[in-house]
Amino acid sequence: MAFQYPPLPKPDAIRLLILKPRGFYDQLTGILESVTFSERPKYLALSYTWESRQPDTHGLPLDELTLNGHDIPIKRNLALALRYLRSENHPLPLWIDAVCIDQGNIDERNDQVALMASIYSRATAVITWLGFMTGDEIRYLYPPHYAVDDPYKDPYNRGNSKELATWFTEHTLISSTTGSRNPAHSNAAEIEALQRIEAINQHGNKMVMTTSYWQRLWVVQEVGLAQKIFFVCGPTVFVNEENLRWAHQMQAVKIAKGMGSMLEARRTRFTNLIRLQNLIEQFAGQICSEPRDKIYSLVGLANDVIAVQSSSSVDDGKHIGGPAESIQYIGSEDVEFVIDYRRRFYDIWCGVVLYIFQCPHYFVPDHLDTDEEELSRLRHERLTNVVRFAGIVQNTLQDEVERELTGITTSTLETERNSILGPKLFGHHLVPIRGYVAGRVLDLGPSYADFVASFRHQTAWKTKWRKHYRKEVDLAQLREMEETYSAKILNYSDADIARIAPLLEESFVTFRSPDNGPLDDLTAAGTHVDGIQIIESMLSTLSAKTVPQTVPDGRVSRFLGTKYCMGLAPPGTVVGDWVIRFWDCDAAIIVRPNEPASIDSPCALVGRADVAEVRDRKGPFGDTLGNQALTRHANGDDEDTRMDMVMTWYTLQRITASIDT
Numbered sequence: 001m002a003f004q005y006p007p008l009p010k011p012d013a014i015r016l017l018i019l020k021p022r023g024f025y026d027q028l029t030g031i032l033e034s035v036t037f038s039e040r041p042k043y044l045a046l047s048y049t050w051e052s053r054q055p056d057t058h059g060l061p062l063d064e065l066t067l068n069g070h071d072i073p074i075k076r077n078l079a080l081a082l083r084y085l086r087s088e089n090h091p092l093p094l095w096i097d098a099v100c101i102d103q104g105n106i107d108e109r110n111d112q113v114a115l116m117a118s119i120y121s122r123a124t125a126v127i128t129w130l131g132f133m134t135g136d137e138i139r140y141l142y143p144p145h146y147a148v149d150d151p152y153k154d155p156y157n158r159g160n161s162k163e164l165a166t167w168f169t170e171h172t173l174i175s176s177t178t179g180s181r182n183p184a185h186s187n188a189a190e191i192e193a194l195q196r197i198e199a200i201n202q203h204g205n206k207m208v209m210t211t212s213y214w215q216r217l218w219v220v221q222e223v224g225l226a227q228k229i230f231f232v233c234g235p236t237v238f239v240n241e242e243n244l245r246w247a248h249q250m251q252a253v254k255i256a257k258g259m260g261s262m263l264e265a266r267r268t269r270f271t272n273l274i275r276l277q278n279l280i281e282q283f284a285g286q287i288c289s290e291p292r293d294k295i296y297s298l299v300g301l302a303n304d305v306i307a308v309q310s311s312s313s314v315d316d317g318k319h320i321g322g323p324a325e326s327i328q329y330i331g332s333e334d335v336e337f338v339i340d341y342r343r344r345f346y347d348i349w350c351g352v353v354l355y356i357f358q359c360p361h362y363f364v365p366d367h368l369d370t371d372e373e374e375l376s377r378l379r380h381e382r383l384t385n386v387v388r389f390a391g392i393v394q395n396t397l398q399d400e401v402e403r404e405l406t407g408i409t410t411s412t413l414e415t416e417r418n419s420i421l422g423p424k425l426f427g428h429h430l431v432p433i434r435g436y437v438a439g440r441v442l443d444l445g446p447s448y449a450d451f452v453a454s455f456r457h458q459t460a461w462k463t464k465w466r467k468h469y470r471k472e473v474d475l476a477q478l479r480e481m482e483e484t485y486s487a488k489i490l491n492y493s494d495a496d497i498a499r500i501a502p503l504l505e506e507s508f509v510t511f512r513s514p515d516n517g518p519l520d521d522l523t524a525a526g527t528h529v530d531g532i533q534i535i536e537s538m539l540s541t542l543s544a545k546t547v548p549q550t551v552p553d554g555r556v557s558r559f560l561g562t563k564y565c566m567g568l569a570p571p572g573t574v575v576g577d578w579v580i581r582f583w584d585c586d587a588a589i590i591v592r593p594n595e596p597a598s599i600d601s602p603c604a605l606v607g608r609a610d611v612a613e614v615r616d617r618k619g620p621f622g623d624t625l626g627n628q629a630l631t632r633h634a635n636g637d638d639e640d641t642r643m644d645m646v647m648t649w650y651t652l653q654r655i656t657a658s659i660d661t
Contacts, residue, residue: 003067003068003070003072005032005102005105006032006033006034006068007034008034008108008111009034009036011036012036012037012038012115012118013034013035013036013037014034014035014037014041014095014100014112014115014119015032015033015034015035015095015099015100015101016032016033016035016041016043016093016094016095016100017030017031017032017067017093017094017095017096017099017100018030018031018032018033018091018092018093018094019082019085019086019091019092019093019094020091021086021087021088021089021090021091021092021165022086022088023088024083024086024152024153024156024157025153027064027066028064028065028066028074028079028082028083028086029065029066029067030065030066030067031067031068032067032068032099032100037118037122041093042093042124042168042172043093043094043095043123043124044092044093044094044095044123044124044125044126044127044164044168045094045095045096045119045120045123045125045126045127045222045226046078046081046085046094046095046096046126046127046129047120047126047127047128047129047218047219047222047223047226048077048078048081048128048129048213049077049131049212049213049216049219050075050077050078050098050289063075063076063079064079065079065082065099067099072099074098074099075098077129077131078096078098078099080131080132081129081232083152083156084132084156084159084161084162084232084234084235085127085129085161085162085164085165085232086162086165087162087163087164087165087166088162089165089166090165090166090168090169091165092164092165092168093168095119095123097112100112106341106342107310109341110309110310110339110340110341111309111339113296113307113339113341114307114308114309114339115307116221116297116300116307117221117225117299117300117301117307120221120222120225120226120300121225121226121227123226123227124168124171124172124227124228125168125226125227125228125229125230126222126223126225126226126227126228126229126230127164127229127230127232128213128219128222128223128229128230128231128232129213129232130209130211130213130231130232130233131209131211131212131213131233131234132152132207132209132233132234133207133209133234134151137209138151138152138155139151155203155207155234155235156235158201158202158203158235159200159201159202159203159207159234159235159236159237160197160198160200160201160235160236160237161232161234161235161236161237162235163196163197163200163237164197164230164232164237167193167194167197170193171193194239197237197239198237198239198243201235201236201237203235203236205236205247206236207233207234207235207236208233208236208247208248208253209233209234209253210253210256211233211256212287213256214256214258214259214262215256215258215286215287216286216287216288217283217286217287217288217293217294217297217298218288218293218297219262220262220265220279220283220286220297220298220301221297221298221300221301223262223263223265223266224262224265224266224269224274224301225269225300225301226266229241229266231243231244241263241266245263258286261282261283265279265282265283265301269301269303270303272303272361274301274302274303275302275303275304275359275361276298276299276302276304276305276337276352276355276359277355277356277359277361277389279298279301279302280294280295280298280352280389280392280393280396281389281392283298284392284395284396290341291345291397291398291400292341292343292345292348292397294396294397294398295348295352295393295396295397296339299337299339304335304359304360304361305335305336305337305355306335306336306337307336307337307339308336308337308338308339309338309339310338310339310340310342310343335355335358335359335360337351337355338351344404345397345400345401345403345404346401346404346405346420346422346653347422348397349390349393349394349397349401349653350422350423350649351423352393353386353389353390353393353431353649353652354423354425356382356385356386356389357382357425361378362378362379362381362382363378376520379520380434380520380630383432383433383434383519383520383644384434384435384582384583384626384630385583386431386432386433386434386652387433387435387582387583387585387587387652387655387656387659388582388583388584388585388587388659388661390652390653390656391585391587391656391657391658391659391661392661394653394656394657394658394659395658395659399657399658401653401657402653402657402658405420405650405653408420408650410502410504413504413650420648420649420650421648421649422648422649422650423649425531426531426532426534426535427531427532427535427536428507428532428535428536428539428646429648429649430507430535430646430647430648430649431646431647431648431649431652432519432535432644432645432646433582433644433645433646433647433652434513434519434582434583434630434642434643434644434645435510435580435581435582435583435589435630435642435643435645436580436581436582436583436626436629436630436641436642436643437578437579437580437629437641437643438561438563438565438579438580438581438588438611438629438641439561439562439563439564439565439578439579440561440562440565440576440577440578440579441559441560441561441569441573441574441575441576441577441578441579441590442467442468442559442560442561442562442575443464443467443468443559443560443575444557444558444559444569444573444574444575445457445460445461445464445557445558445559445560446458446460446461446557446558447555447556447557447558448489448492448497448500448555448556448557448558448568449555451486451489451558452490458486461558462479462482464560465478465560468560474564477564477615478560478564478566480615481564481566481612481613481614481615482566482612484612484613485566485567485612485613489568489610495658496610496658497556497568499608499610499654499657499658500556500568500569500570500607500608500609500610501570501571501607501608501654502570502571502572502606502607503570503589503605503606503607503608503651503654503655505605505647505648505651507539507646507647507648508604508605508645508646508647508648508651509538509539509541509602509645509646509647510580510591510602510603510605510643510644510645511602511603511643511644511645512640512642512643512644513642513643513644517644518534518537518538518644519534519644535646538602538646539646541602554571555571556568556569556570556571557569557571557573559573559579559609561579563614564614565579565611565614566611566612567579567588567609567610567611567612568609568610569590569607569609570590570606570607570608570609571607572606572607573590573606573607573609574592576593577590577591577592577593577606578590578591578592578593578603579609579611580643580645581611581626581629582626583623583626583627583630584622584623584626584661585656585659585660585661586610586611586613586659586660586661587655587656587659588608588609588610588611589605589606589607589608589609589655590605590606590607590608590609591603591604591605591606592604592605592606603643605647605651608654608655629641629642630642
């Protein structure tokens with residue numbers, strides 16, 4: 001009969017594995033029991049990698065755990081961790097995700113992942129299992145004359161990992177008797193116990209090893225939320241972060257990739273740096289097997305959102321990552337993120353981007369002193385960061401968003417419209433964004449296919465530049481840009497070229513941002529401005545907009561523009577169109593201007609472009625050119641290139657798929 005998980009009581013409960021004391025080679029056995037948070041359970045939470053580099057273990061019975069009388073399979077890395085943590089004298093209560101959660105039950109998985117922040121922060125301590133070495137590596141650490149009879153049990157006997165069960169038993173006893181009444185005595189006993197654990201270790205720093213642990217994504221939250229943390233390398237326990245760093249340095253082992261940034265996140269966990277937006281940007285490159293976990297694993301650590309179970313989701317506009325009907329100013333309320341492994345990637349992506357307009361970071365409650373200049377800066381930051389962040393989230397979700405929408409074409413767009421509307425923002429399924437005019441199209445060159453196939457076309461294209469740029473210094477910069485860019489686009493896949501496409505967007509509005517433009521007032525605390533009216537006023541200009549009609553020839557072509565702007569243009573682009581770029585990323589679109597491009601005479605969207613990078617765009621303080629272009633000029637002259645726009649979620653997704661930041 002299949003193993004039956006003990007039921008989880010309501011409201012908030014977890015299961016704990018009580019690992020029974022046994023000898024090193026004895027069968028791993030334990031009891032799995034349910035406990036509610038209201039019972040104030042005492043336990044250690046294990047942080048480890050499900051898959052890891054593990055050696056040939058010479059027949060060690062690693063892959064099975066006897067649980068409540070049933071044998072269940074477990075991963076080798078976990079089994080090895082349990083053997084080194086197990087004591088011969090004391091039981092060890094552990095919370096382990098792979099054992100304590102019924103992974104085949106999606107509803108339970110949703111609920112337990114939403115509780116992760118509580119599970120790790122309420123644990124007496126978090127044990128980070130960094131893994132272990134091969135038998136040959138262990139033997140290599142010892143002098144030739146020193147006999148290592150058993151490369152796994154001998155280190156266990158000389159190490160201190162098995163002492164954690166003893167420490168936990170003593171710690172629990174002290175904290176339950178004198179801890180609350182005599183904290184000084186409790187702290188002294190704690191220090192003495194940790195010193196005793198360190199003294200037992202006979203390996204020194206020998207067991208320090210390189211590990212893939214720091215490259216994994218879930219461990220960011222697990223390390224960051226721990227009240228107390230132990231780092232375990234096989235049989236060796238390090239009781240604090242500085243000892244771990246020192247051990248790596250003393251052993252001449254390069255500090256594992258990701259360790260520094262992860263420990264820094266732990267150090268700054270109480271500050272404004274640990275916002276969901278920052279965490280996604282910082283740890284986008286970490287590894288996990290489930291793409292949704294690229295977001296879900298960071299929600300618990302973020303200090304500006306609250307993870308909620310999918311069963312708690314209501315369509316009231318206060319949830320992100322789940323259904324959201326309408327978002328208004330809610331800077332003084334909780335921002336909740338729905339954990340649901342059934343949700344489409346597109347819906348998750350919409351929800352995370354929507355978070356920018358909910359994040360308390362961008363608001364100052366009315367009852368606090370309001371710095372209008374700071375509020376203006378934050379509103380500008382929010383609008384300029386939407387495109388970049390939307391692209392980062394798509395990349396973080398490993399292109400699953402684009403993959404879900406691959407079947408939606410121009411011909412099926414109308415029938416699929418309801419499935420891609422996304423959440424309502426200020427009463428409409430539209431997103432407000434800020435960008436800038438990077439240049440005006442001066443010339444169109446060969447198609448991408450001709451450029452790739454013909455050296456003559458490549459040469460003729462570069463020769464045409466002299467029609468528009470006469471100074472040698474300008475031509476030199478264009479040639480330098482072309483060398484890098486042509487090498488890049490020659491490696492483009494069919495999918496890369498397919499992204500450079502026309503975008504038929506009926507609800508798109510873009511215009512030069514006037515001083516104190518309408519988008520600046522959106523969600524502005526204390527102004528009582530109606531965001532719905534702002535968007536509707538902008539949309540009303542669409543009825544009077546005349547879009548010059550051109551028949552796309554179906555070809556993606558090279559283009560050259562003013563201000564060193566060059567790249568690949570979508571079909572339908574004509575000379576005189578504008579190239580709009582966005583802050584700190586390579587996303588770009590082509591628009592057809594109606595002069596003057598004011599709020600009463602907006603531009604029309606042509607499609608997505610691909611642009612070469614200007615040599616000096618990035619400076620020591622980020623996107624130098626973008627910052628300059630997005631700065632409003634009071635005199636409103638031609639240098640005032642800032643553009644405000646609203647577009648659908650689907651168009652934003654098309655523009656930001658696979659961008660570089």
